[in-house]
Amino acid sequence: MMGKVWVSLAATLLAGTASAAAAQAAPAASERIAVLAGSVITSADAAPAGTSVIVVEDGRIASITPGRDAPAGARVIDLGTRTVLPGLIDLHTHLTGDPGGEFWREAVEPDEWGVVVGAKNARLTARAGFTTVREAGSAQHTAFVLRRGTAEGILAGPRIVAAGPALAIVGGHGDVSGFRPAINEILSSGYTCTGAVECAERVRRASQNGADVIKITATGGVLSQQGRGLEAHFSNEEMRAIADTAHSLGLKVMAHAHGARGVEAAARAGIDTIEHGTFLDDQALAVMRERGTVLVPTLMAFRGISERLGRGVYTPTVETKVRAVAETARTFMGRARRAGVRIAFGTDAGVFEHGRNGQEFGLMMEQGMTSREALASATTVAAEVLGMGSEIGRLAPGFSADIIAVEGNPLENARVLERVEWTMVRGRVID
Numbered sequence: 149m150m151g152k153v154w155v156s157l158a159a160t161l162l163a164g165t166a167s168a169a170a171a172q173a174a175p176a177a178s179e180r181i182a183v184l185a186g187s188v189i190t191s192a193d194a195a196p197a198g199t200s201v202i203v204v205e206d207g208r209i210a211s212i213t214p215g216r217d218a219p220a221g222a223r224v225i226d227l228g229t230r231t232v233l234p235g236l237i238d239l240h241t242h243l244t245g246d247p248g249g250e251f252w253r254e255a256v257e258p259d260e261w262g263v264v265v266g267a268k269n270a271r272l273t274a275r276a277g278f279t280t281v282r283e284a285g286s287a288q289h290t291a292f293v294l295r296r297g298t299a300e301g302i303l304a305g306p307r308i309v310a311a312g313p314a315l316a317i318v319g320g321h322g323d324v325s326g327f328r329p330a331i332n333e334i335l336s337s338g339y340t341c342t343g344a345v346e347c348a349e350r351v352r353r354a355s356q357n358g359a360d361v362i363k364i365t366a367t368g369g370v371l372s373q374q375g376r377g378l379e380a381h382f383s384n385e386e387m388r389a390i391a392d393t394a395h396s397l398g399l400k401v402m403a404h405a406h407g408a409r410g411v412e413a414a415a416r417a418g419i420d421t422i423e424h425g426t427f428l429d430d431q432a433l434a435v436m437r438e439r440g441t442v443l444v445p446t447l448m449a450f451r452g453i454s455e456r457l458g459r460g461v462y463t464p465t466v467e468t469k470v471r472a473v474a475e476t477a478r479t480f481m482g483r484a485r486r487a488g489v490r491i492a493f494g495t496d497a498g499v500f501e502h503g504r505n506g507q508e509f510g511l512m513m514e515q516g517m518t519s520r521e522a523l524a525s526a527t528t529v530a531a532e533v534l535g536m537g538s539e540i541g542r543l544a545p546g547f548s549a550d551i552i553a554v555e556g557n558p559l560e561n562a563r564v565l566e567r568v569e570w571t572m573v574r575g576r577v578i579d
């Protein structure tokens with residue numbers, strides 16, 4: 149009751165001022181909204197409930213009750229027979245880039261262009277049902293300003309947890325290669341390191357500059373011009389220094405890794421998530437299971453790069469690497485799952501077109517995941533990986549109002565999540 153009085157008082161005050169500032173304020177922040185749903189899945193581990201009303205206040209879920217009776221004064225959003233569920237989480241995106249760009253573009257395009265591209269992609273991503281993304285590497289400030297833009301409601305888009313520039317070895321994946329030496333040096337992000345001390349310093353600098361998470365490129369990668377294969381790049385000492393320093397600052401570390409020994413070394417060093425994990429073997433999986441390391445398989449990345457093979461998009465160096473990963477990409481996630489390694493949802497959007505993120509569910513299921521497991525990987529499990537398990541990934545009173553609607557039951561077939569029809573992020577409808 150008190151809450152209701154407070155809300156109407158706030159509404160009166162806002163209406164009274166009618167100033168430009170009020171008009172520009174984050175939309176719908178203090179409005180009471182009643183979402184009418186055909187059925188509700190509050191959590192990937194729960195059974196769907198029938199017709200329900202979800203009341204949203206100040207960007208949070210206030211209540212979830214059976215029936216179709218909206219509280220008086222609430223703005224009603226009637227979603228008909230659709231199934232309503234928690235917004236999805238993609239732990240590996242690159243909003244500031246689109247696929248297929250020639251590598252030399254980074255020498256001619258300013259970083260600021262990434263913000264324009266990112267604003268477009270933030271909306272596409274949210275409309276596809278992804279209400280939180282983890283930005284897995286960008287220029288110094290682009291993902292950070294997008295993070296602020298969507299948080300303040302200036303831009304339509306998901307909540308953004310951002311790494312900023314990835315830490316890399318000199319000339320490694322994540323650093324710049326393929327240009328004349330002087331150009332490589334100019335284009336470097338300033339986050340390469342050699343030796344444990346310097347790597348610890350780079351982690352502290354990333355933290356100082358606004359990183360929510362530390363991204364490292366623990367092995368070679370597919371789409372960079374460096375041709376040093378896909379095996380381990382950092383030394384064990386460097387990786388331990390990165391993990392320990394990050395953890396001491398309360399930050400988690402996500403490691404891009406393809407080669408088995410790179411995956412194993414990263415897990416042993418205490419890195420929190422392995423991104424890709426393509427060539428993992430039994431030895432690497434054993435260490436991941438023992439250390440509780442989470443795999444973020446990014447199966448859509450492999451589909452995206454395969455779609456561009458032989459079209460003159462990639463340099464010969466890159467084409468060779470793409471062909472090397474295509475086969476194992478069809479099986480490695482299933483192998484990790486059978487070994488009991490925890491798997492969380494991430495796509496590498498940007499390597500393929502933003503907005504296709506939901507196609508990852510079908511690829512995960514082709515490697516043995518059930519629909520319920522696939523949905524959990526993108527909701528409850530991903531929320532835990534972010535340390536936000538009491539904020540997102542479920543629908544419950546007090547949780548952020550990150551809500552989506554689909555036709556059909558994603559617990560029976562997670563592929564229905566490829567066609568999300570309605571999205572709300574932090575109480576704001578994305579249109």
Ligand SMILES: [Zn+2]
Pocket residue numbers: 240241242284285496
């Ligand atoms: Zn990536």
